[in-house]
Amino acid sequence: MSAQRVAALSELEQDAAIRVEVDGVPMALVLDSNGEVHAIGDTCTHGDISLAEGFVDGETLECWAHGSAFSLRTGKPLNLPAYEPVPVYAVVIDGDDVLIDPTILKDIS
Template sequence: MTAQRACALSELEQDTPLRVVLDGKPIAVVRDSNDVVHAIGDTCTHGDISLAEGFVEGETLECWAHGSAFSLVTGKPLNLPAFEPVPVYTVTIDGDDVLIDPSATVAA
């Protein structure tokens, strides 16, 4: 499959996750404080909670429900209670379009 338009770059507020669904996969898109755009699986592996409702700090996204923080770069949980990683997707910026391939994950 190929990359799909997830949103406009101008829609992304810094450190504020945006939930998108591509090919039935919920994805949290984040523009971090360094203006880097990340895309990770939007479902916390601990409690089936949307990570896009969580909090961004640096290169981490914290689940609001139980406090597990996930690396935006690797998808790995950085603390308990989550111990399984979330998928990380490649992001391409084309003008004002944020493109993500929901079928291809980045190897951590």
């Protein structure tokens, strides 16, 4: 599978998340305050809640329902009640296009 366009970079708002879907895989797409674009799994691992509806703070995305914050870099939860990470996807910027391949996870090591 190859990377697919999910949004225009110019459409993203800083420190905000949007929900995108690639081949049935829901993702939260975030432009952080440093201008970096992140894509993480959109479903909170504590409950079936869309993370894209949450709050961006620096390099974290907080679930609006129960307050678990996830690292945009590693997908790891930073506080309870969530204790399982969400997947983190590799993002490619090509001009104004934001591309993601849902089969390629970002190397977080």
